Amino acid sequence: MDSQTLQQRIRLGEDSTLELKQVVFRGPQKVVEPHPDGLSDELAAFANANGGTLVLGVDDKTLMPTGIPVEQMEAVRSWLRGIANDRITPPLEIHTQNINLPNAAGEMVTLVVVTVPRSLWIHESANGYFRRVADSKRKLTPDVLARLFQQRSQARLIRFEEQGVANTSLDDADALLLRRFIRLNEGDERKQLRRLHLLADLEGEECLSVAGVLLCTEKPVRWMPSAYIQAVAYSGVNNDPNDQLDAKDFEGPIDRQIWDAFDFVRLNMKVPARKELGRIDYPQYSLRAVFEAIVNAVAHRDYSIWNGRIRLHMFADRLELYSPGALPNSMTVESMQAMSLPRNDVLSSLFARYYPVRDSGLGREYLMDRRGSGVDVILAESEQRSGKKPFIEMITDAELRLTIYAATL
Incomplete structure (x- = not known):
């Protein structure tokens, strides 16, 4: 001004x-x-x-x-x-x-x-x-406050991931990150980004959407401070700082966060080998199950929760993955295998169309599987590896915790 x-x-x-x-x-x-x-x-x-x-x-x-x-x-x-x-x-x-x-x-x-x-x-x-x-300011009555929370939450007609983010513009997006979404023969680039809900309008001004910030900026935490993964590896079985072996925060675009977290697990898990007919590795966890779990946490977490980051904790006997937010819509822990109700439709759709998987051994072509088979893979592959079925639970209706047990080596 x-x-x-x-x-x-x-x-x-x-x-x-x-x-x-x-x-x-x-x-x-x-x-x-x-x-x-x-x-x-x-x-x-x-x-x-x-x-x-x-x-x-x-x-x-x-x-x-x-x-x-x-x-x-x-x-x-x-x-x-x-x-x-x-x-x-x-x-x-x-x-x-x-x-x-x-x-x-x-x-x-x-x-x-x-x-x-x-x-x-x-x-x-x-x-x-x-x-x-x-x-002047007016104190919000309970009914007005409830409506306001609803308007700025998952329940609004414009989903949270489609909302515009204040003080952003297309200039804040990284050109290389945008390139994957642009098709040469599909018209104006801005219109293409709008169709994909990566650009939005806020008070009459063009800006990045929440999805645009998460996928197309080098540091989403600049605008969304909790949009990162905290990863910690411990030598023991308790959350004890004295037992920390490795700790990292992954703050890049969220597709990169997925691969960084996946590599963190692969680097810190034990992989003994046996020499029978050639070398055979016996990792603690099914990498396919770990990959599915991390993708699901990133794609389906509630980004509207201000102070809710994804937490990945590795212990000597298990891996715990915490994802912010209650289960979407009418889904329950018991119905997760039978239902596929993505919280973030835009992210899920873009992961399934624009983000090829770099490792052919993970059993899929793109980050997201449109068939919604991720939970089945996590449960079956993990139980086959460790002999224990993973445990999924809600913590105070604000966070989902997945526990994958390590194989006994």
């Missing part, structure tokens, strides 16, 4: 996307007004609506800039970071800009302009859940 536009907006006063606040200090570095709890409510209200702008250093009664002294600017920025990260759940993404405007005496003073994008998530602030309505 340039200074002229900002000045015009301030003169018109507060509205559904503009909030003005004067900043009061006690001593050189302590901000005492506005109160951080109240400001957290204002910021979250913008994010829970359609986004907005907070201007610090303006008297909201007279609409005149009062400014923030340059020597106190860092204190204000630190104060803002603390509010966005510590008083709002999940933490809120904000963008700040310093702009000079004349005060009532005609002297140039510095204002801090805080831009809050519309969020993919619903944010709780210090005093509850709020949403911007007209020129």
Whole structure:
């Protein structure tokens, strides 16, 4: 926002996307007004609506800039970071800009302009859940809050993976990652990406969709901080940091995360061999089953859960894979073998059409199998290898855990 536009907006006063606040200090570095709890409510209200702008250093009664002294600017920025990260759940993404405007005496003073994008998530602030309505925040009643959660969750008509991601554009996508989706004889590239739900619109502006961020950017965690796989290998049978053999976070595009996690298991599992008629390897796990399990976790996890990452833990006697989110639709743990109900239709479809498997020994041509046989493969191959049937369970309706038992070597 340039200074002229900002000045015009301030003169018109507060509205559904503009909030003005004067900043009061006690001593050189302590901000005492506005109160951080109240400001957290204002910021979250913008994010829970359609986004907005907070201007610090303006008297909201007279609409005149009062400014923030340059020597106190860092204190204000630190104060803002603390509010966005510590008083709002999940933490809120904000963008700040310093702009000079004349005060009532005609002297140039510095204002801090805080831009809050519309969020993919619903944010709780210090005093509850709020949403911007007209020129003020309104506390959300239980029924309105339930509808808002529904609108920004899997139940909405536009699936979560098709939603636009604020502050992204096609320029944020990697050209090499995009190339696999472009067909030379199928018209305009942008239209092709839109048909595949990799591009979307947000407030009239073109942007990447959630699927576009996950598949077409080098670092999806830049916009979706929990979209990664945490992998840890232990020497023992307990989750003990002293027993860690290897630990890595895989943060690239999600197809690469699948292969990185698969290679992590292959590298860290035991593979003894016997020399009978030539060398015969006896790995702890069926690699085909491990591959299916990782693909399913990445393709079917709930990406709308802010702090839910995939966790892959390897122990001496088992492998545990945690996937965020409850089972989709009406599926239960008991019905998983009989039903195929993908949570993320776009990801599943693209995995099945555009992502060839690099290893012919995994029993399929593409990452996803349209027949929905992955669970069968995991259970049958793993039980054949170890003699124990894998165990699948829901943990507090928020996370699915798959346990694959290691073969006795």
